[in-house]
Amino acid sequence: MSKTIATTAFAGQRPGTSGLRKKVTVFQQPHYLENFVQAIFDSVPELNGGVLVVGGDGRYYNRTAIQTILKMAAANGVAKVLVGKGGILSTPAASCVIRKYGAVGGIVLSASHNPGGPDGDFGIKYNISNGGPAPEAVTEAIYARTQTITEYQLADAADYNLDTLGEGELAGMQVVVLDSVLDYSELMASLFDFAAIRAWFAAGHTMRFDSLSAVSGPYAKHIIEGVLGAPAGTVVNGEPLEDFGGHHPDPNPAHAHELMEAMFAADAPDLGAASDGDADRNMIVGKKLAVTPSDSLAIMAANATLIPGYKDGLAGVARSMPTSQAVDVVAKALGIESFETPTGWKFFGNLLDANRATLCGEESYGTSSNHVREKDGVWAVLFWLNLLAATGKSVTELVSAHWARFGRHFYSRHDFEGLDTDAANGLMEHLRGLLGGLAGQKLHGLTVKLADDFAYTDPIDGSVSEKQGIRVLFEDGSRVVYRLSGTGTEGATLRVYLERYVADTAGHGEDTQSALAALITISRELAQIAERTGRLQPTVVT
Ligand code: VG1
Ligand code: CO
Numbered sequence: 001m002s003k004t005i006a007t008t009a010f011a012g013q014r015p016g017t018s019g020l021r022k023k024v025t026v027f028q029q030p031h032y033l034e035n036f037v038q039a040i041f042d043s044v045p046e047l048n049g050g051v052l053v054v055g056g057d058g059r060y061y062n063r064t065a066i067q068t069i070l071k072m073a074a075a076n077g078v079a080k081v082l083v084g085k086g087g088i089l090s091t092p093a094a095s096c097v098i099r100k101y102g103a104v105g106g107i108v109l110s111a112s113h114n115p116g117g118p119d120g121d122f123g124i125k126y127n128i129s130n131g132g133p134a135p136e137a138v139t140e141a142i143y144a145r146t147q148t149i150t151e152y153q154l155a156d157a158a159d160y161n162l163d164t165l166g167e168g169e170l171a172g173m174q175v176v177v178l179d180s181v182l183d184y185s186e187l188m189a190s191l192f193d194f195a196a197i198r199a200w201f202a203a204g205h206t207m208r209f210d211s212l213s214a215v216s217g218p219y220a221k222h223i224i225e226g227v228l229g230a231p232a233g234t235v236v237n238g239e240p241l242e243d244f245g246g247h248h249p250d251p252n253p254a255h256a257h258e259l260m261e262a263m264f265a266a267d268a269p270d271l272g273a274a275s276d277g278d279a280d281r282n283m284i285v286g287k288k289l290a291v292t293p294s295d296s297l298a299i300m301a302a303n304a305t306l307i308p309g310y311k312d313g314l315a316g317v318a319r320s321m322p323t324s325q326a327v328d329v330v331a332k333a334l335g336i337e338s339f340e341t342p343t344g345w346k347f348f349g350n351l352l353d354a355n356r357a358t359l360c361g362e363e364s365y366g367t368s369s370n371h372v373r374e375k376d377g378v379w380a381v382l383f384w385l386n387l388l389a390a391t392g393k394s395v396t397e398l399v400s401a402h403w404a405r406f407g408r409h410f411y412s413r414h415d416f417e418g419l420d421t422d423a424a425n426g427l428m429e430h431l432r433g434l435l436g437g438l439a440g441q442k443l444h445g446l447t448v449k450l451a452d453d454f455a456y457t458d459p460i461d462g463s464v465s466e467k468q469g470i471r472v473l474f475e476d477g478s479r480v481v482y483r484l485s486g487t488g489t490e491g492a493t494l495r496v497y498l499e500r501y502v503a504d505t506a507g508h509g510e511d512t513q514s515a516l517a518a519l520i521t522i523s524r525e526l527a528q529i530a531e532r533t534g535r536l537q538p539t540v541v542t
Contacts (some may be wrong), residue, residue: 001156002075002171007031013039013146015139017344017486019125021111024061027122031152037069037107038152039145040126041076043138046104048077053098053127055089055180056109057215057278058240059116063087065109065124067159074173075153082176087162088240090215090279092368092376093180095131096187099372104129110278113250113364114489117243121489132349132373136465139346181222188223188379191309191371192386200389201230206269209381210259213237213245216279219378228385249276251283251365251377252542253290264288271388271395275377280345281365282380286395292411294324294499297361299402300383301330304359306390307383309371314358318351320344321454321469322481322497323363324409333406342456342468343483349373350460363413363497365542400508407503410515414538415485416494416529424484424492427532431470431482434526438472443526444518447475472526477501480523494533496523513541 010029013020013036020036027033041047054069056062066087073081082101083089089097091108098106111123126134126142134142155171168175209224211217217238224230236258237245248255251274263272263285272285284291291299301317304310316337317327331338339357341347345366351357352370361367366375367383387398438451454468469483478500485493498519502508513520523529530536 003154003156004151005031005034005154006151007035007149009147009149010035014143015125018112018133019108019123021114021121021123021487021489023489024118024120024122027061027065033065033068033124034072034152034154035146035149036124036142037072039142039149040107041072042145043141044105044126049079050104051080051082051101052078053082053089053094053101053103053106055084055094056087057090057112058086058088058242059111059122059244059277060118060120060242061122062109063162065122066162069107070160070170070175071155071157072153074155074157074171078173080174080176082178083162085163085165085177085179088215088218089180090184090219092280092372092374092379093184093219094127095372095374096184097178097180098127098129099131100183108278112278112487113276113281114487115244115248116277120243127373130349130353130373132352133344133346135346135349135463137463181218184219185223185227187371188382189227191307191379192382193308193390194228196389197228197382197385200385201228205388207234207271207273207385208259208262208269209235210256210272210274211235211238212247212249212251212256212274212276213239213241214247214249214275214277214279215240216275216377219279220275220381223378223382244277251276251281252540253283254540254542256283259283259285260290271384273381273384275381276365279377280375282367282377283365284381284384284395286399289396289399291395291399292324292363293361293365293367294319294326294363294409294411295399295402296380297323297359297367298326298330298406299398300367301327301334301359302402302406303387303398307386310358310369315355316351316357318348318357318360320347320362321471322413322483322495323361324411324499325477325501326406326409327361329406339459342454342465344486345375347456347458347465350458354460356459363411403508404505407501408508410500410502410510410512412498412512412516413542414496414498414520414523415540415542416496416533416535417488417539418490419492419494419533419535421492423533424494427494427527427529428470428482428484430532431527435470443522446478446518446522449473449475478519480519480526482527494529496527496538498523
């Protein structure tokens, strides 16, 4: 039995960089979630009679949303739903499960690196059958449908028990509650040399994995403490909590400050790592050294053949436009293709499907490979563990050797959060107005080579994405990039990305912010940040 419920459209249900993200209180409005979910079913007719994966990062409102989605799935003719136990599926595990069980798609509930709890954020996104985020054509269709919706379907059924593994039924739809930790762990075992990592721990090496009370905990504990034999307590903050225990679940040096303190202490472990709300991000830290995500991607690419899953080499690599060019230098040395895509994992899907890229990464602490179609935090940490075990080197030794061979890309991102939206839009328009006249100008000793608003033509399907960020490129290879965030829920966030290449080893020891000082000044002046936003300093520096 199902009901048809009348509704009216909500403005603003356009998915951003990674799905629809709003305050929990916005999602709690009657019909708000339902409208978006019905728009998914209306836009993807194959779900009728098909298999759907459902799960989320366990944050506040996850269970409520899943019950609604299950009843709507049944009423919309979905044949079978695979749902994570307790409603839990990390984003990479959701991708793994969609692929493994041949689902039509998945609905992932997460606001990822945004804070959770009743006053925090919630989010929902749709992933397609390759396990990856829906491409823009699909998210735009879903959005268009939210603007014309007048009714949705809901089964008249009791809530489903999400805590008992196994098969059951809800209003005629088959439901399977599964423990994705096992599927995910099996996939990791097929890629990495678990015996070598086990031996590395057995020899007394140590690590600290901070799950920030988010969803990576169960996966990291099972694999690192269970299968790989690291001592109990290696994974800290490993219980997923609805409010992340007050942690801001964003694995960067600013937010994962407990980990940074541990890694800068005299008794620091050999490897430090952290992951975000939905476990698709990773931060890698050595003793007194946070590895930038851009360097991490480049180092992984340069050393990939040491890892069993990549021993035959990489088809190519891809990075988001604001990510540093470090991996391009490696690709050139390896003689493989490198791609520059707009920000957001959905742009890597086609390259991975077509086997043009094997490894992909973003400066926002996201890295992954063709094993799934999402970024993957625990995978990245296992990759580094495998590198440490295979080489016997420390994180610092691997990083220094990499810089010595390829040169160092000093890199930092300055975020100005919670800006007035009009002021932020005005700032971007101001920058667009400057573009035509910048080439050839000398700014604080650096000559502008090219300035543009980044546009991307997908090499596989030819789709075009415009206005993806302002790039100012200098003759010496340095760059300043500006974007407005597409994942925030309060005002606007301006992201300023700064990069400078230094080939000579003698300059590699410099402090990052001082190495970037001229670019920082240029970035502030060009965009008139202080004048337009009233901010003299960024709120977050990564
Ligand atoms: C940010 C990052 C982007 C990432 C996205 C989703 O987007 O910059 O690289 O793909 O978050 O990550 P934006 O538009 O706010 O800059 V997650 O881990 O929040 O799903
Ligand atoms: Co995330």
